[in-house]
Amino acid sequence: MTDATSPFLEATIRTATPLALAALGETVVERAGVVNIGLEGVIIAGAFAAAATAGVAGISGAFTTAVLAGLSCTALLGILIVTLRADQIVAGTALTLLALGVTGLLYRTMFGTTGVALTIPTAKPISIPLLSSAPVIGRALFVQPAPTYVAYVLVPLVAWWLSRTRAGLSLRAVGESPAAAIAAGIAPDRVRWLALLFGGALGGLSGGCLVVAQVGTFAEGMSAGRGFIAIAIVALGRWSPLGVALAALLFGAASALQFVFQSLGWNVPYQLFLALPYLLTLVALAGIAGRHAPPAALGRGWLRTS
Amino acid sequence: MIEAVRRAALRAGGVLIPSITLVAVVAALVAAMTAIVGYDPRVALGALWRGSLGTEYAALSATLVRATPLMLTGLAVTLAFTAGIMNIGAEGQLLAGATAAVAVGLVAGESASRLVTLPLELLLGSLAGAFWAFIPAWWRQRFGVLEVISTIMMNFVALYLVGYLVRGPLQEPLRIYPQSEMLPAAARLPALATGMRLHWGFPIAVLCSVGLWWALRFTAAGFRVRVLGINPDAAVSAAQIDVRKTAMRAFLLSGALAGLAGAIEVTGVTYSLYENLSPGYGYTAIAVALVGALNPLLTAVSSILFGALEAGAAAMQRDAGVPSVLASVVEASIILLLIAFRELRVPGSVLLRLRASRPNAVDRSSSNRGRMPGQS
Numbered sequence: 245m246t247d248a249t250s251p252f253l254e255a256t257i258r259t260a261t262p263l264a265l266a267a268l269g270e271t272v273v274e275r276a277g278v279v280n281i282g283l284e285g286v287i288i289a290g291a292f293a294a295a296a297t298a299g300v301a302g303i304s305g306a307f308t309t310a311v312l313a314g315l316s317c318t319a320l321l322g323i324l325i326v327t328l329r330a331d332q333i334v335a336g337t338a339l340t341l342l343a344l345g346v347t348g349l350l351y352r353t354m355f356g357t358t359g360v361a362l363t364i365p366t367a368k369p370i371s372i373p374l375l376s377s378a379p380v381i382g383r384a385l386f387v388q389p390a391p392t393y394v395a396y397v398l399v400p401l402v403a404w405w406l407s408r409t410r411a412g413l414s415l416r417a418v419g420e421s422p423a424a425a426i427a428a429g430i431a432p433d434r435v436r437w438l439a440l441l442f443g444g445a446l447g448g449l450s451g452g453c454l455v456v457a458q459v460g461t462f463a464e465g466m467s468a469g470r471g472f473i474a475i476a477i478v479a480l481g482r483w484s485p486l487g488v489a490l491a492a493l494l495f496g497a498a499s500a501l502q503f504v505f506q507s508l509g510w511n512v513p514y515q516l517f518l519a520l521p522y523l524l525t526l527v528a529l530a531g532i533a534g535r536h537a538p539p540a541a542l543g544r545g546w547l548r549t550s
Numbered sequence: 551m552i553e554a555v556r557r558a559a560l561r562a563g564g565v566l567i568p569s570i571t572l573v574a575v576v577a578a579l580v581a582a583m584t585a586i587v588g589y590d591p592r593v594a595l596g597a598l599w600r601g602s603l604g605t606e607y608a609a610l611s612a613t614l615v616r617a618t619p620l621m622l623t624g625l626a627v628t629l630a631f632t633a634g635i636m637n638i639g640a641e642g643q644l645l646a647g648a649t650a651a652v653a654v655g656l657v658a659g660e661s662a663s664r665l666v667t668l669p670l671e672l673l674l675g676s677l678a679g680a681f682w683a684f685i686p687a688w689w690r691q692r693f694g695v696l697e698v699i700s701t702i703m704m705n706f707v708a709l710y711l712v713g714y715l716v717r718g719p720l721q722e723p724l725r726i727y728p729q730s731e732m733l734p735a736a737a738r739l740p741a742l743a744t745g746m747r748l749h750w751g752f753p754i755a756v757l758c759s760v761g762l763w764w765a766l767r768f769t770a771a772g773f774r775v776r777v778l779g780i781n782p783d784a785a786v787s788a789a790q791i792d793v794r795k796t797a798m799r800a801f802l803l804s805g806a807l808a809g810l811a812g813a814i815e816v817t818g819v820t821y822s823l824y825e826n827l828s829p830g831y832g833y834t835a836i837a838v839a840l841v842g843a844l845n846p847l848l849t850a851v852s853s854i855l856f857g858a859l860e861a862g863a864a865a866m867q868r869d870a871g872v873p874s875v876l877a878s879v880v881e882a883s884i885i886l887l888l889i890a891f892r893e894l895r896v897p898g899s900v901l902l903r904l905r906a907s908r909p910n911a912v913d914r915s916s917s918n919r920g921r922m923p924g925q926s
Contacts, residue, residue: 330889342882352873353587472702515714522703530693
């Protein structure tokens with residue numbers, strides 16, 4: 245049993261990391277009243293940027309370009325939905341389609357259509373002294389690549405920031421009632437722009453993490469719905485950073501199950517495992533019915549007072 | 551008399567001017583993008599033209615063949631968006647319809663008459679599409695789950711389901727390729743004329759477009775759908791509309807149209823089921839419907855424009871080596887431009903039409919989670 249548990253936990257954390265990063269960013273975005281349906285596009289852009297630059301710029305360079313790619317995607321979205329007040333869902337869907345198309349086009353022009361797999365230097369796991377030698381969970385939790393530790397630090401930090409700081413309060417005010425926020429002297433547009441950029445940075449990092457810390461290569465459409473799953477995770481985690489982190493772990497575990505079944509030698513069609521996260525999303529979203537309280541102004545533009 | 555002519559001219563201009571603008575924008579986008587990624591734009595545009603509308607063969611056997619699934623999925627999106635339902639799941643519904651049609655065709659085999667097999671294939675394909683839409687529709691009404699997310703999840707489930715079927719129960723008898731056996735001749739949609747690739751699916755799609763236009767415009771059910779999309783609250787209070795029932799029916803019919811697209815694609819074009827059956831028709835459909843300003847007749851016109859773009863992109867890859875995925879970049883750029891220009895209120899843009907006809911409920915569906923159309 246133990247020889248299956250440890251790889252399972254390790255795989256859970258590894259697959260949960262990009263989901264947790266993207267969902268944490270999306271939590272902040274949604275608390276500001278914006279739903280970034282383009283998150284899928286942000287992730288694939290980050291993934292491609294990391295894949296294209298890892299060879300020349302190294303691991304940290306790859307993460308930097310991934311974050312920059314995520315930022316530019318959400319900047320485009322910000323212009324459309326914050327500045328121009330376009331429909332958030334239509335604009336987000338279009339951003340996803342654009343990013344999937346552009347990364348596919350660039351991938352084929354830069355690396356050819358021959359199908360030769362692109363090999364990329366991958367981030368080595370970093371072992372945390374003492375903690376990593378804890379029984380059972382030590383290796384799984386504390387021998388991981390750098391982005392996982394970023395998630396460990398950011399989850400409590402964002403939770404604290406949202407609930408305990410003035411800036412966090414302002415952000416929540418914009419998400420609940422832009423009109424009240426204006427009355428309190430807050431500029432909703434600025435807050436939503438900053439929230440979107442934060443979400444874009446984390447979404448890009450999530451894509452970079454997928455390439456550099458997980459798969460080690462790039463494939464067209466490799467984000468495979470993770471952006472949409474992350475949006476579901478935010479709802480499942482009830483818009484709180486800690487809840488979102490736990491929900492991401494649940495999805496990581498669902499993806500990691502295939503390693504367990506493989507080691508047990510069960511003969512189940514592998515497509516079932518591939519479909520599992522999507523089925524789980526459907527079930528999980530139904531499960532939170534009636535018990536969730538999204539920010540009141542979520543998805544809604546607000547009218548200029550002038 | 552003169553007044554009538556003037557009106558007709560204005561109407562024709564209302565379609566023609568945006569269409570010409572759109573074609574010019576597409577050409578400019580393609581030229582810019584091919585240049586950016588390092589190809590000769592003149593060669594690329596030449597190939598695009600030859601492959602789409604440049605010859606009679608290209609126009610009939612490439613452009614219109616590609617336009618057929620785009621027209622039906624575009625109508626599916628048009629209907630859903632008109633009702634304020636964000637159905638992004640046409641891709642999965644198309645795959646469900648394709649799967650059902652292939653299963654029916656293979657079971658019926660060579661022995662059954664075409665007159666029995668074909669209607670059954672198209673009917674069960676549509677029903678399978680409706681079923682694939684039923685799950686998110688029900689999820690929405692029962693649990694308030696946003697259909698944007700659930701329909702996308704259903705797309706992935708459909709893709710993996712097809713992936714499993716073509717390597718399992720539906721794999722071809724030699725068990726080498728991940729695809730189903732070829733449909734027998736009696737289970738295929740005939741071509742419109744010998745030596746032509748264009749099949750009877752195209753007139754069926756055009757009929758659907760006229761039918762949907764008529765139904766939305768002139769029937770009580772169509773009125774209910776439009777009111778629901780414009781204002782679900784008024785639909786209940788002023789028009790005494792059963793919101794749940796209307797939303798459910800619109801969602802199911804939307805799924806059925808996408809399912810029919812899949813059934814027609816396998817019986818008229820591919821004759822077999824495999825994973826990459828659809829190069830994202832269900833997603834391109836969103837662009838088709840938005841460019842068509844959510845009007846079924848204009849959606850049919852815009853599906854032909856997008857069919858030409860996709861057929862031309864395939865020729866561009868063949869003749870000029872430009873990756874055909876360029877077409878999806880152009881499509882996404884068109885949606886973004888439409889959104890941006892509508893918001894900027896540029897005079898004379900296609901987007902002004904869109905603003906007038908686009909229901910508010912599409913905006914609301916993202917905000918008012920508690921009171922979605924169809925949710926009590």
